[in-house]
Amino acid sequence: MHGTLDRPMPAAEPARSVDVGLPRFGYWHCFYGILKRELLRFLLQRGRFMSALVRPLVWLFIFAAGFRSVLGVSIIPPYETYVLYEVYVTPGLMAMIQLFGGLQSSLSMVYDREVGSMRILLTSPYPRWFLLTSKLFAGTAISVIQVYVYLAIAWWWEVEPPHIGYIMVLPALILSGLMLGSIGLFLSSLIKQLENFASVMNFVIFPMFFTSSALYPLWRVREASLTLYYVCNFNPFTYCVELIRFTLHAKFDVPTSWDQLVLMFTSMDKGNVFDPLSSDYPGFVAFLVVLLTTAVFLGLSILAYDPSRGLIGRRGGPEGA
Numbered sequence: 001m002h003g004t005l006d007r008p009m010p011a012a013e014p015a016r017s018v019d020v021g022l023p024r025f026g027y028w029h030c031f032y033g034i035l036k037r038e039l040l041r042f043l044l045q046r047g048r049f050m051s052a053l054v055r056p057l058v059w060l061f062i063f064a065a066g067f068r069s070v071l072g073v074s075i076i077p078p079y080e081t082y083v084l085y086e087v088y089v090t091p092g093l094m095a096m097i098q099l100f101g102g103l104q105s106s107l108s109m110v111y112d113r114e115v116g117s118m119r120i121l122l123t124s125p126y127p128r129w130f131l132l133t134s135k136l137f138a139g140t141a142i143s144v145i146q147v148y149v150y151l152a153i154a155w156w157w158e159v160e161p162p163h164i165g166y167i168m169v170l171p172a173l174i175l176s177g178l179m180l181g182s183i184g185l186f187l188s189s190l191i192k193q194l195e196n197f198a199s200v201m202n203f204v205i206f207p208m209f210f211t212s213s214a215l216y217p218l219w220r221v222r223e224a225s226l227t228l229y230y231v232c233n234f235n236p237f238t239y240c241v242e243l244i245r246f247t248l249h250a251k252f253d254v255p256t257s258w259d260q261l262v263l264m265f266t267s268m269d270k271g272n273v274f275d276p277l278s279s280d281y282p283g284f285v286a287f288l289v290v291l292l293t294t295a296v297f298l299g300l301s302i303l304a305y306d307p308s309r310g311l312i313g314r315r316g317g318p319e320g321a
Helices: 002-006 026-044 046-067 085-115 117-121 128-155 165-190 194-210 218-224 226-233 236-248 258-266 282-304
Strands: none
Touching: 026 046, 026 128, 046 085, 046 128, 085 128, 085 165, 085 194, 085 236, 128 165, 128 282, 165 194, 165 236, 165 282, 194 236, 218 226, 236 282
């Protein structure tokens, strides 16, 4: 008995590490869930689909037909001959679909983070940058579907780009959709109430659309107002339109050497180096601007939704989070 009491106690085994990580393929299932939910919402809300097509179709069928005899479009890149006004305006209307789609997706983000599914997801173990990026890709996928439906309808209106353009424009649509969605996502971080965000949309969508090259060539804008011309050049939506325009018509050229890349910037108009028409590679310049704008606003959105440093955290986060 005494021997038992005097026997030294065995040393405690080191605590085994418990794997509290996310399940395998968990990121994929999370992304798939967000994408599926957005697609189901899009399919069930048929009014949303129709409203996204009504605006560009009104411009195509009514305004373009009326402006055809008034606004002739001269030979400008990427066009090799005179084109009808409805041909010129089509890339701008495609970008308009994505503009409204990106802002509407962000509008749903304001609702979801307060009382919807994102309220729960934002408190899940998944990083917020992944959740926000998944939300952006889901909204972009829906806008791309809407754009291709519009292109199918515009084909019956004698808007017939090269067949290869329907494929080349897809990466441009994805990138421009991400850019416009990132802008809307950043704006959604500044707004807490749904009613306020609806008014912000009117102060963002219409200025971005009308102060761009979506409806009129930049050289015509310059003839009318030099100030408006510079505003159009600093509008990121202009570069979305030009990127879609050049890829849709299969005229997207890129510099193939470092010397050509340097010459691309040095040969621009010294008064405005961001003019997409002043370069030998206007489509590539538009691509760079859209890519940079996407990175900036996506980074700002991720920072704003960071609960420890962002704007959401300063306001206390979603209710109940």
